[in-house]
Amino acid sequence: MPRGTCTIYNWVDTYNLKDDFGISLSDGAISTLLSPPAAKERVSNESRLENGKRIDIDTPTYFQSRDLTLEMHLIASSFEDYIAKWRSFLSAITATGEGIKLSFRIYEQTLVFDLQYVSCTQFAVYNGTLGKFAVRFTERVPMNGTASLSVS
DSSP states (O other): OTTEEEEEEOSSOEEEIIIIIOEEEOTTHHHHHHSOOOBOOOOEEOOTTSSSOEEOOSSOOOBOOEEEEEEEEEEOSSHHHHHHHHHHHHHHHTSOTTOEEEEEEETTEEEEEEEEEEEEEEEEEETTTEEEEEEEEEESSGGGTTOSSEEO
């Protein structure tokens, strides 16, 4: 991931992706995380007795949960180191049922996302020391009502 650090909080421990697991995010991960969630359909009523449809415009916009796929790379010094880092990473992202907080420090801003692990959809190991994989997460409450994306 260019010019930034990534931290995982799994409600038990705190990890730095690069230092603790040798993992970095692909360049497209930030775009994936920052893409806006879809809005839920507003309350409406369509009657055969009226033209058009009534839409409640007074209620705030609510958002659907969203699935995110983050592509990652793992670098290790040996195959044994690779397996140890991979197992530690999986343990960290699946440790609790509450999910994880993924915190990014990018361009002097901190972005925090509440994510739940779903699956690892792609996986490839090269030379026993380099891996490329895609991890799928669900953001249950996108934008946390106003922002799961909290910037500080």
